[in-house]
Amino acid sequence: MKKLKLGMVGGGQGAFIGGVHRYAARLDGRFDLVAGALSSDPERAATSAAELGIERSYSDFNEMAAAESARDDGIDAVAIVTPNHMHAAPAIAFLQAGIHVICDKPLTATAEQAEELAQAAQASDAHFILTHNYTGYPLMRQARQMIADGELGQLRVIQAEYAQDWLTEASDADNKQAAWRTDPKLSGAGAIGDIGTHAFNLLSFVTGLGTQSLMADLHAFVDGRQVDDNAHIMLRMEGGARAMLWASQVAVGNENSLKLRIYGDRGGIEWEQENPNRMTFTRFGQPKQIITRGHDGNAAWTRIPGGHPEGYLEAFATIYSDAADRILGTGGELLPDINAGLDGMWFIRACQQSAQQNSVWIDR
Amino acid sequence: MKKLKLGMVGGGQGAFIGGVHRYAARLDGRFDLVAGALSSDPERAATSAAELGIERSYSDFNEMAAAESARDDGIDAVAIVTPNHMHAAPAIAFLQAGIHVICDKPLTATAEQAEELAQAAQASDAHFILTHNYTGYPLMRQARQMIADGELGQLRVIQAEYAQDWLTEASDADNKQAAWRTDPKLSGAGAIGDIGTHAFNLLSFVTGLGTQSLMADLHAFVDGRQVDDNAHIMLRMEGGARAMLWASQVAVGNENSLKLRIYGDRGGIEWEQENPNRMTFTRFGQPKQIITRGHDGNAAWTRIPGGHPEGYLEAFATIYSDAADRILGTGGELLPDINAGLDGMWFIRACQQSAQQNSVWIDR
Amino acid sequence: MKKLKLGMVGGGQGAFIGGVHRYAARLDGRFDLVAGALSSDPERAATSAAELGIERSYSDFNEMAAAESARDDGIDAVAIVTPNHMHAAPAIAFLQAGIHVICDKPLTATAEQAEELAQAAQASDAHFILTHNYTGYPLMRQARQMIADGELGQLRVIQAEYAQDWLTEASDADNKQAAWRTDPKLSGAGAIGDIGTHAFNLLSFVTGLGTQSLMADLHAFVDGRQVDDNAHIMLRMEGGARAMLWASQVAVGNENSLKLRIYGDRGGIEWEQENPNRMTFTRFGQPKQIITRGHDGNAAWTRIPGGHPEGYLEAFATIYSDAADRILGTGGELLPDINAGLDGMWFIRACQQSAQQNSVWIDR
Amino acid sequence: MKKLKLGMVGGGQGAFIGGVHRYAARLDGRFDLVAGALSSDPERAATSAAELGIERSYSDFNEMAAAESARDDGIDAVAIVTPNHMHAAPAIAFLQAGIHVICDKPLTATAEQAEELAQAAQASDAHFILTHNYTGYPLMRQARQMIADGELGQLRVIQAEYAQDWLTEASDADNKQAAWRTDPKLSGAGAIGDIGTHAFNLLSFVTGLGTQSLMADLHAFVDGRQVDDNAHIMLRMEGGARAMLWASQVAVGNENSLKLRIYGDRGGIEWEQENPNRMTFTRFGQPKQIITRGHDGNAAWTRIPGGHPEGYLEAFATIYSDAADRILGTGGELLPDINAGLDGMWFIRACQQSAQQNSVWIDR
Incomplete structure (x- = not known):
């Protein structure tokens, strides 16, 4: 190759x-x-x-x-x-x-x-x-396919969250990571941009649904912080599903806790990024199943058998391998592109506009 | 006695x-x-x-x-x-x-x-x-005391949720439980009344915070249902904390999934009713701790040692034992009373009013 | 009634x-x-x-x-x-x-x-x-029935363990619970009698298998303790299954950690007493399922719906209700009786004999 | 470099x-x-x-x-x-x-x-x-250091297990992985060699203890299989600790379930390979702590911050990076070497000898 x-x-x-x-x-x-x-x-x-x-x-x-x-x-x-x-x-x-x-x-x-x-x-x-790298996780790609195949039925409710705690306190001046992320001129936004866009992108990617409108309650809890460090967001999706999205960088005890839960009229799935090799899936009225990485339905995006955990770098590497495939014309169909980027920019701006107007709904 | x-x-x-x-x-x-x-x-x-x-x-x-x-x-x-x-x-x-x-x-x-x-x-x-029975869980009472003692610092963010799936489909006419709960004349509300009030009461009880305002996006996903079966709610609490509250009876794969997460500027706690004998507590910058039932801080409200799980009936029984104490003048200070009931009625009405006005904020 | x-x-x-x-x-x-x-x-x-x-x-x-x-x-x-x-x-x-x-x-x-x-x-x-009370847990009774119905196929491997840590240090003289349990004249044995018999009884009850032979490595880790506080045991069951059983009262971080895992040639189940309202079940080659309390297969031995956790007292109460049924002639078939007691006494004695002879196998 | x-x-x-x-x-x-x-x-x-x-x-x-x-x-x-x-x-x-x-x-x-x-x-x-690659997991290295530093006190009890289910049934002739692993001439042993040596190596590495003696009950559950597919092993370690080790390739529902639990007179740790970014640590009498990857005590062996999960490949890569360091004279002190290999060979042979003599103790 x-x-x-x-x-x-x-x-x-x-x-x-x-x-x-x-x-x-x-x-x-x-x-x-x-x-x-x-x-x-x-x-x-x-x-x-x-x-x-x-x-x-x-x-x-x-x-x-x-x-x-x-x-x-x-x-x-x-x-x-x-x-x-x-x-x-x-x-x-x-x-x-x-x-x-x-x-x-x-x-x-x-x-x-x-x-x-x-x-x-x-x-x-x-x-x-x-590089919306979380779309590289094999179970998120399987979830997307399951939803496209109708295994959850008509989607109704989505709960997305991305919680961290590393900005709980005012940052040291010499923390380079924190410095630019909390400077509105360099970042353009706080938690909604840094992590909220990931959660928004992931829920869009997995559900396949466009957004109809959103409303937001943004807040900066740390004195003097010029960008949001906690965001409460509601969304109405095309097709009628309703979503909540929480992004926080001040939720003490959360390292990088991105979670996605999606419920339709026939089934539900739940996934947590910090233990990404498993996802639960429930068909209504039946026992919850634990779907694991490395099997039919997701093996195309994995390297090693089930039980041998892959993680963040592997999911990110899948984005890069897909990029190679797209460049060579051999694949890469699932890659986030400029439209995903524009969606994210709309998400940021709409959150900010909604918050400035006391949480009114902003249409897409 | x-x-x-x-x-x-x-x-x-x-x-x-x-x-x-x-x-x-x-x-x-x-x-x-x-x-x-x-x-x-x-x-x-x-x-x-x-x-x-x-x-x-x-x-x-x-x-x-x-x-x-x-x-x-x-x-x-x-x-x-x-x-x-x-x-x-x-x-x-x-x-x-x-x-x-x-x-x-x-x-x-x-x-x-x-x-x-x-x-x-x-x-x-x-x-x-x-009988807001969930306040009888020993770890919820310990959480309340920890917050009152300042162990979480100034509260910032609250995530409350109560998800079930038993109303995913239209109810059989002969399901007595479902029948009155989905008849607005008999229940007055759907998920927000049946379970949302529990989540709202529990977050109020544990945080000790009054509510300043709330806004809601209510929906009935099942055709013909006359009350809400899914509710997305945001709250602003006295003292500045912000909360999200999700109540759903159509979230497939959830039996009785009441969860409460509370974050302050010094610490955070997380608890799930379906496994109620443990709660996590994180002091900012330190490893997360697993606090279990049956020890200092909660033993006053338990019957048997740690590791011997108590459950829903025991928590409910604590409400009854407290009631006996209150009647006899020997205790029962933590019991929900008429004011908790009025708070819950305000919560229901405010959610409905907000939803009717496209999710405007309703002040307390 | x-x-x-x-x-x-x-x-x-x-x-x-x-x-x-x-x-x-x-x-x-x-x-x-x-x-x-x-x-x-x-x-x-x-x-x-x-x-x-x-x-x-x-x-x-x-x-x-x-x-x-x-x-x-x-x-x-x-x-x-x-x-x-x-x-x-x-x-x-x-x-x-x-x-x-x-x-x-x-x-x-x-x-x-x-x-x-x-x-x-x-x-x-x-x-x-x-009162081998752990047999009162509804999921253990369901597991027993599933095995009897052949859902696990021919049983092969059993892992039973019961770990506590409350005897990690030498007991205070005024700890009444510890005092008689660590006096060989009053208890007859240490961890093997106090908790090992529970694990042995539970594995016997759930698998339905008699024991062919066992061998044991018993130890008292605390200076001056006259009974075992940690026991490593292997068993060979009738029908060819092999088992390990660990009982310990010095395993720091374990409160009352009774666990049972059973594997046959068609399926496997896993259960933990400290979170007793769920059990996993895997059919070979299929996703693991989470079976919960309160549903077909176990509802006969429960009081309240799934998601409303029952615990130790409820399981113990089921033994008492069964006792009432047996006395009244209306049921109680699953109750442990004098034979379960004699099996437990053999278990204790066989462990002690094996340990005294450097872990030889002792036949039933 | x-x-x-x-x-x-x-x-x-x-x-x-x-x-x-x-x-x-x-x-x-x-x-x-x-x-x-x-x-x-x-x-x-x-x-x-x-x-x-x-x-x-x-x-x-x-x-x-x-x-x-x-x-x-x-x-x-x-x-x-x-x-x-x-x-x-x-x-x-x-x-x-x-x-x-x-x-x-x-x-x-x-x-x-x-x-x-x-x-x-x-x-x-x-x-x-x-390449005993599991020693490359950062939390296993941290556990080793904690034990060396005396944080668990005098070690008493070790529970090691490595369970899989991929050999539950007789292998297809064209499964190359299974074929050589179940041919005694090519593998020399079954589960004890393929995975038991990993568990034995890991417990030796983390505890720092040599083995005094072991005894084993080996079995092949699948008809016609010429090597063990399930092994129950007890060990007595230098310094007095006792261990159990279970290795199985027929435990339905286990993908690659390597677990290690170690208890001393002051503390205990528990770790599971399938979710390797966390380890619990309990000081006797205090709440259990969840220690995560990416922090003081283990960050030297990681690439990315806490909450961004690393997995099997990263741990394996750490062995390779250590190898580079050893070759260049810049580190690699923790690498398994020829002595670890000889220990593993003794382990296999001792298990087989013990099993052939009805589970007698074999001294090192």
């Missing part, structure tokens, strides 16, 4: 998500990371690249896009792993250079950036892939 | 909650059930009484209140276990007769009934006790 | 299991406790009886047996809740007086006592019932 | 564990797989190598050892992923060629092979590493 050449923008020393993307790209052996603009600081970029064994280091993503597209052995795809406000510019640059883009979420920090990026994506022959 | 004499109104053949009250009254040996108006049908009342070994059977609660209050060995207290629309009249009759009332929830079917009952309760020297 | 008259021997102030028997006898309303020899100290007996509202107090069980059998309104049955070495004498006295005996386990402290008691039971028309 | 060159013996098409080793070697980016003798069939070897993008394909491991050791850019280490009876010969060849060996477990199929291999390992300057 042809191995693809990958570049990276962002992800230098001290970054979290850049390292995750590298694990994900490496696990299945479909990509070689050969070029990077890992930092806007040239020296730091070079040092980071050297540490990671990346051959070609750039200090500027525009320069990188130009140079790589000009090389015969230039990168096939680039991973954008910068803070939210720095997604659009490099993504547009690479799309315009004809290089496939694998971009971290949410799409951008502002609606304007999102709009520009969407236009660039539409204008380009290159693919744009958004 | 003096054993109290108990009467019962409702709870004849085919009733569910009457039997539960009898188990609860019997378990701790504080009451003898000696009189009853178990049915409005005299023959059925007599047959039911005979089956249960109840000495004095009445066919009319007014007659019963008069007769029992006139006897030297008349009942000390009466349990009202009729459908919601039949709570107020007998409760008022017994209160006026000076007999203590132990009444099932919600308080009544209508606001008018509630108001009359509240006046009767205020005017009477007899106690009025509402 | 006729209410039966119950007496009690033992169970005065400070006793644990006596109170449990009283809850169990009271819950279903089938017995009235009217007589007792609650202590061998007459004053203490009288005080305890008065506290409990028991009409007739005796200071001597022989006197009680004689007096009660002579009365027209004498007790129908007696509960024996004394320490192990004091089971045989009162049980024999009541059996000889024609009064049904409900006796705590293990049968006796010594083989000689067991033999005498067995003869008395055989010679008497009165019933002898041994 | 210098990237190491890796070769592989075995692991061609249809093999399970070879793929796992490749994921593990790739995840952390410390190795490049550049050479292989993936099959004894030259064509198949070449095809497999081409599919995997491996540059140099050999049809014979002796040839490979000679050629690679002669090259300037020859492999630094080789992974041996053949069936058990084919471990010793290639391992010896590469050790003699001065190439580090990373070998799958158990060490060999026979004691003679083990002896020869041990001699070769001793005589070589190259490292010999045995």
